[in-house]
Amino acid sequence: MDKNNIETVGDNHIATSVDTPLRKNAFLKSDDEKISAIQHHFKKIMEELGLDITDDSLSGTPYRVAKMYVKELFYGLDPKNKPKLSVFENKYAYNKMLVEQNITIDSSCEHHFLPITGFAHIAYVPKDKVIGLSKINRLVDYYAHRPQVQERLSLQILKDLQNTLETQDVIVMVTAKHLCVSSRGIKDKNSFTTTIEYGGCFTNEQTRNDFLKIIEKTTV
Numbered sequence: 001m002d003k004n005n006i007e008t009v010g011d012n013h014i015a016t017s018v019d020t021p022l023r024k025n026a027f028l029k030s031d032d033e034k035i036s037a038i039q040h041h042f043k044k045i046m047e048e049l050g051l052d053i054t055d056d057s058l059s060g061t062p063y064r065v066a067k068m069y070v071k072e073l074f075y076g077l078d079p080k081n082k083p084k085l086s087v088f089e090n091k092y093a094y095n096k097m098l099v100e101q102n103i104t105i106d107s108s109c110e111h112h113f114l115p116i117t118g119f120a121h122i123a124y125v126p127k128d129k130v131i132g133l134s135k136i137n138r139l140v141d142y143y144a145h146r147p148q149v150q151e152r153l154s155l156q157i158l159k160d161l162q163n164t165l166e167t168q169d170v171i172v173m174v175t176a177k178h179l180c181v182s183s184r185g186i187k188d189k190n191s192f193t194t195t196i197e198y199g200g201c202f203t204n205e206q207t208r209n210d211f212l213k214i215i216e217k218t219t220v
Ligand SMILES: [Zn+2]
Pocket: 010, 013, 109, 110, 111, 112, 113, 178, 180, 181
């Protein structure tokens, strides 16, 4: 891709697929092997920027960044870190909307590797299965912790919940600020982005409006 195209893809935040693009050999190396390789490469980046890596304050940065990438910011790339989503029989036959709102989004933009922060609001109408509430938060956290595009993040959460809960009746709304929009490029500090993905009964406008009414007081 030429440099103009690279900038265009970044500034328009274009995603190419619902699945995160991963190499076939993505998980052949252990976490420790990845940390030591990234440490080596990040040190080179710092040196290219002209930093004196022997300075006491800087010398540990390559390791800190490498560990942060593998173990924290991007732990959600590795399927072995996916939370166990145990579901239960819907014994009370609860069949109305259940809303889990203000779920923290801590993610990173895959085009600039800068933070995306905000909230997810999720609702579903149970059929035979229900899920522990904190599991929804854990699932959001997992998909957020990989290089992301907001539209894809919303879709990945939606599809996983639809599969797990064995119903299409799920809605996922994400409202977030992108540091790559506020701190570089257009440098707009106030704008934020909302994405909304849904299926089943939420294709009905009234049902969708019921959900929106519940969450309308939320701000980022
Ligand atoms: Zn970006």
